[in-house]
Structure formats: C-alpha cells, structure tokens
Amino acid sequence: MLPVLALIGFALQGSPGLWPHLFRNVLASALGQTIILLSGVGVIVASIGTVTAWLIAGFDFPGRRILGWALLLPLAVPTYIIAYAYLDILHPIGPVQSLLRDLLGYDSPRDFRLPDIRSMTGCILLLGFVLYPYVYLPVRALFATQAANLLEASRTLGAGPMRVFRQIVLPLARPAIAAGMALALMETLNDIGAAEFLGVRTLTVSVYSTWLNRTDLPGAAQIAIVMLMIVVSLVLFERWARKGQTYAGTARRHLPLARVRLRGVAAITATMLCTLPVLVGFIAPASYLIHQAWRRYSYNGIPTRIWSEALQTATLALIATMIAVGLGLLIAAATRLRPSKVTHFAVRISTLGYAVPGTILAIGLLPVIIFADRQITAALGLFMTNAPQLILLGSGAALIYAYVARFLAIAAGGIEAGMTRVPQSMDHAARSLGQSPTGVFRHIHIPLSRASMISAGLLIFVDCVKELPATLLLRPLNVETLATHLYGEAARGTYEDASIAALMIVLIGMVPVFLLSNRI
Known part of the structure; x- marks a missing residue:
C-alpha cells in the first residue's frame, strides 16, 4: 500500500495551476494515444488468442502438436525487444525493404518504401503479436477442461463449426478472454521502451519524460494517478466481463475434447493462422537477434561490460526473488493456518503491486525510500560526522523493493496454489501427534510446496530480469542491467551493440515458456 498512498500524497503537493497545464499540454494527447493503443491491442490479443486456442483445442491439422x-x-x-528488433528489420534500408526493392526492380528507398513502423498502427500490431499468449493460455485451458460436453452436444444436434464457435465457444470463453485481455492491457500500460521507440507518446512515456527530462516529480505523480485510474478501470472491466458467468458440469467424469480432423484447404489455413503469430512474435525477432549478435561477436567479440551488467542483473533479480518467495511463503502460510476475513483482505492487498505498472510503482516508492534514507542518515549522524546519504536509493535497495512489490503476487499465488494440494488431513494428523502450527508449516507445508516455490521463484527471477520501467527510474548511478543496456543502445541506434544483451534476455525469458509447455 505504501507506494500507492505515497503517490497520492505526492500528487497533491503540485501547485494548483499544474493540473490545467498538464491537461492542456500532456494529458489530452497522451491519454488519447494510450486509449487508442489499449483498444487496438485489446482487439488483436483477443482475436489471435481466442482463434488459435480454439484451433489447437478443437481441431487436428498438420503441425498442431508443435x-x-x-x-x-x-x-x-519483452515488448521493448520486439520494437527494437523490428525497427531494424523494417528500416527503409533494412533487410526486408531492401529485398523487396531488389525483387521489384527499384534502386532507392525514395522510389519504394513500406509505411513507417514508427506509428500507432505499428505499435498496436507489434504489441498485439507479443501479448496474445495472455489470452491464448486461459482460453485454451478452458476449452480443454470445460468445453467438451457442451461442444459434443452441439455437434450431435447438427451445429456446424462456425455456429459452434459463434454460439458456444465465444460465450463460454468470455471470462477467460476478459482475464487474459486485462493482463495484456496492463502489460501494454506498463510498457515504456516499445512505445518510445515506435514514436507513441503514452501516459507511461509522459511520466518518464516529465520526471527525468523536466525534473517535475509532482507533475509525473499526477500523470501516474491517471494511469492508476486506468488500471482500476481494467480490473473493473475484467470483473464486469465475468459477472454472472458460472459453469456447472453435469458429467461425473471429465471427457477430453474430441478434435475434428481438418483436411485440404482448411488444414492449410489452420496451420497458417497458428504459424503467423509465432513467426511475427518470436521467430523473426529471435532470428534477427541471433544474426546481429553473431555479427557483433565476429567483428569485435563480446563487450566486456556485458558480463558485469549480467552479474548486476542476476544479483538484483536473485535478491528480489528470495525476498518475494519468503514473503509469499508467509502469506500462503497465513491463509492456511489462520484463515479469516482479515487474512483474506491482507492477502489481496499484498498482491496489489502486480496490477500497478512499474512506472507508477517507482514514483510511489521514491518518497518512501527518501524518507527512510533521511531517517537512516539522521540515526547514523549521531555516531559519525560524515554520515552517508541516500543509502537505500544508492545501493539498489529501492529497486529490489520495487521488484518485490511488483511481483509478490506471483509468489503468493503460486505457493498458495501449491499448499491447497496438501490435504487438511495431513495438518490434522501432524497436530494430533503434537506438532505446533509452526511445526506443521516447517515439516509438512514447506517440503510439499517446494515445487511451487521453485516455479514461482523462476517466474519472478525472469520478470525481474525483463522489467524495464522501474529499473530505468530507480537503478543506482553507474549501474546498468541487461534491460537498461539494451534501452540505451537502441535509443542511440547502435543495434548491433544491443543485440547480445537482447538475446541474453530472450534466452532467460524462455525458462517460464518451457515450464508452461511442460505443464500443458
């Protein structure tokens, strides 16, 4: 709660005339572009995620398993790596447009060039093709676990594939689509690198420029309040979309969904529809990164500073992961050992940070950290003449705090889900044998939840490595992570120098993908 409360208090410190000035010169344009971006990305992720999930779950065609x-x-x-890669791939003198000019017989970019990727349309398309898995995952899971009986009944009553999709699949998937869309749109709102690289001035970019370029922290806090209102609206939208949506299974046993075998043109179309998002969202940018990294390595080797930046990235992420998992374990234990309305409310509040973009979290944390630093400095001043200043802000503790607050929900949710698989009978048996609640927690819950703790820790570590907005705003001076290194090189246009850091981030990011694929 501290960052949110501090953000509100900081926004109130601005001068009375600041709001009209921000509305005229910043909010009107930035809010409009943010709403357009969210609307476009929402349509794309819902369309791609739902259609691909339905094809994979309901049909059999060449390549479906892969x-x-x-x-x-x-x-x-990460979204900022996609933008960074496609800026070079689709540049007027880049590989794609150069190949097209050679094929069409043109000599110069002035004779033929594609529309500029630096546009709202380009930003919507790229973010949509990266974030659609947030919809694909829950919708596919719903089809696999709940849709079989209803779909089989509709087919036996003579409904064709399109009618089944329109009247059964879409209404059934509405809660999962809404949940996935809300997550994808929160990630869009959290993005700062892709929007800035592609020339779209969203509220997040405005917060960053207002704080750092204009040194106007109250103004940045007031813009962040508007962003927070959008986040609340997204959460309310997700709740509204699930309102009145319940599911009652009538079968005693779960029946797997019988997939329809596609042939001919239908099979080719299904394969192409499922291949296109993978090609645009992963294969093309990953191939580009591998090529650019190899060019950089062949020409000048691996930059020596990349190893220190990788070490700093791993150190910050590892410390934050250990703290988040420890706190998540305490939260899960509280819900298990002391269930009550107070505990339930506290758990919900503790996971609030996951819904707050990193930029908002950074601004809210700043006054909290500065206040703590002043108290520490005053206390140390009682014992030494030259007490150090800005200990927390200068040591990276503020950034670790931001990581923990942002990703604590992953630890709490994952470990709590693991503990729910431990039968209550084990607790009762341990208590009857003389164990205290703490002993039950130590000897029963922690060993049986170890797999959930490891999975949650891996996800948090990867998210900390990829996090850009909070890292940009709260990192200590002269400290670079892989994400900030990439951001700086891309901003300067030195794409080859950024490719190795980008490739390392992608390789680390593939860890949770493998975990999810194994689970599926």
Missing part, C-alpha cells in the same frame, strides 16, 4: 507450445514463445520476448 504449434500448441510454440504459440507460447512470444512470452519470452
């Missing part, structure tokens, strides 16, 4: 897990691969590529 495409079923390959459709998750764009999750490994």
Whole structure:
C-alpha cells in the first residue's frame, strides 16, 4: 500500500495551476494515444488468442502438436525487444525493404518504401503479436477442461463449426478472454521502451519524460494517478466481463475434447493462422537477434561490460526473488493456518503491486525510500560526522523493493496454489501427534510446496530480469542491467551493440515458456 498512498500524497503537493497545464499540454494527447493503443491491442490479443486456442483445442491439422507450445514463445520476448528488433528489420534500408526493392526492380528507398513502423498502427500490431499468449493460455485451458460436453452436444444436434464457435465457444470463453485481455492491457500500460521507440507518446512515456527530462516529480505523480485510474478501470472491466458467468458440469467424469480432423484447404489455413503469430512474435525477432549478435561477436567479440551488467542483473533479480518467495511463503502460510476475513483482505492487498505498472510503482516508492534514507542518515549522524546519504536509493535497495512489490503476487499465488494440494488431513494428523502450527508449516507445508516455490521463484527471477520501467527510474548511478543496456543502445541506434544483451534476455525469458509447455 505504501507506494500507492505515497503517490497520492505526492500528487497533491503540485501547485494548483499544474493540473490545467498538464491537461492542456500532456494529458489530452497522451491519454488519447494510450486509449487508442489499449483498444487496438485489446482487439488483436483477443482475436489471435481466442482463434488459435480454439484451433489447437478443437481441431487436428498438420503441425498442431508443435504449434500448441510454440504459440507460447512470444512470452519470452519483452515488448521493448520486439520494437527494437523490428525497427531494424523494417528500416527503409533494412533487410526486408531492401529485398523487396531488389525483387521489384527499384534502386532507392525514395522510389519504394513500406509505411513507417514508427506509428500507432505499428505499435498496436507489434504489441498485439507479443501479448496474445495472455489470452491464448486461459482460453485454451478452458476449452480443454470445460468445453467438451457442451461442444459434443452441439455437434450431435447438427451445429456446424462456425455456429459452434459463434454460439458456444465465444460465450463460454468470455471470462477467460476478459482475464487474459486485462493482463495484456496492463502489460501494454506498463510498457515504456516499445512505445518510445515506435514514436507513441503514452501516459507511461509522459511520466518518464516529465520526471527525468523536466525534473517535475509532482507533475509525473499526477500523470501516474491517471494511469492508476486506468488500471482500476481494467480490473473493473475484467470483473464486469465475468459477472454472472458460472459453469456447472453435469458429467461425473471429465471427457477430453474430441478434435475434428481438418483436411485440404482448411488444414492449410489452420496451420497458417497458428504459424503467423509465432513467426511475427518470436521467430523473426529471435532470428534477427541471433544474426546481429553473431555479427557483433565476429567483428569485435563480446563487450566486456556485458558480463558485469549480467552479474548486476542476476544479483538484483536473485535478491528480489528470495525476498518475494519468503514473503509469499508467509502469506500462503497465513491463509492456511489462520484463515479469516482479515487474512483474506491482507492477502489481496499484498498482491496489489502486480496490477500497478512499474512506472507508477517507482514514483510511489521514491518518497518512501527518501524518507527512510533521511531517517537512516539522521540515526547514523549521531555516531559519525560524515554520515552517508541516500543509502537505500544508492545501493539498489529501492529497486529490489520495487521488484518485490511488483511481483509478490506471483509468489503468493503460486505457493498458495501449491499448499491447497496438501490435504487438511495431513495438518490434522501432524497436530494430533503434537506438532505446533509452526511445526506443521516447517515439516509438512514447506517440503510439499517446494515445487511451487521453485516455479514461482523462476517466474519472478525472469520478470525481474525483463522489467524495464522501474529499473530505468530507480537503478543506482553507474549501474546498468541487461534491460537498461539494451534501452540505451537502441535509443542511440547502435543495434548491433544491443543485440547480445537482447538475446541474453530472450534466452532467460524462455525458462517460464518451457515450464508452461511442460505443464500443458
């Protein structure tokens, strides 16, 4: 709660005339572009995620088994890496446009060039093709576990594939689509690198420029309040979309969904529809990164500073992961050992940070960290003459705090889900044998939840490595991570120098993809 409360208090410190100025010069344009971006990305992720999930779950066609897990691969590529890669791939003198001019017989970019990727349309398309797995995953899971009986009944009553999709599949998938869309749109709102690279001035970009370029922290806090209102609206939208949606299974045993075998043109179309998102969202940018990284390595080797940046990235992410998993374990234990309305409410509040974009979290954390630093400095001043200043902000503790607050929900949710698989009878048996609640937690819950703790820790570690907005705003001076290194090189246009860092981030990001594919 501290970052959100501090953000509100900081926004109130601005001068009375700041709001009208921000509305005229910043909010009107940035809010409009943010709404257009969210609307476009929402349509694309819902369309791609639902259609691909339905094809994979309901039909059999060439390549279906491979495409079923390959459709998750764009999750490994952060949005700012996609923008960075396609800026070079689709540049007027880049490989794609150069090849097209050679094929069509043109000599110069002035004679033939594609529309500029630096546009709202380009940003919507690229973000949509990266974030659709947020819809694909829950919708596919729903089809696999709940849709079989209803779909089989509709088929036996004579409904064709399109009618089944329109009248059964879409209404059934509405809650899963809404949940996935809400997550994808929150990631869109959290993005700062892709939007800035592609020339779209969203609220997130406005917060960053207002804080750092204009040194106007109250103004940035007021823009962040508008972003927070959008986040609340997305959460309310997701709840509204699931309102009144319940499911009652009538079969005693779960029946697997019988897939329809496609042949001819239908099979080719299904394969192409499922291949296109993988090609655009992963294969093309990953191939580009491998090529550019190899060119950089062949020409000048691996930059020496990349190893220190990788070490700093891993150190910060590992510390944040250990703290988040520890706190998540305490949260899960509280819900298991002391269930109550107070505990339930506290758990919901503790996971609030996952819904807050990294930019908002960074601004909200700043006054909290500065206040703590002042208290520490005052306390140390009692014992030494030259007490150090900005200990937390300068040591990376503020950034670790931001990582923990942002991704604590992953630890709490994952470990709590693991503990729910431990039967209550084990707790009762241990208590009857003389164990205290702490002993039950130590000897029963922790060993049996170890797999969930490891999975949650891996996901948090990868998310910390990929996080860009909070890292940009809260990292100590002279500290670079892989994400900030990539951001700086891409901003300067030195794409080859950024390719190795980008490839390392993608390889790390593939860890949760493999975990999800194995689970599927």
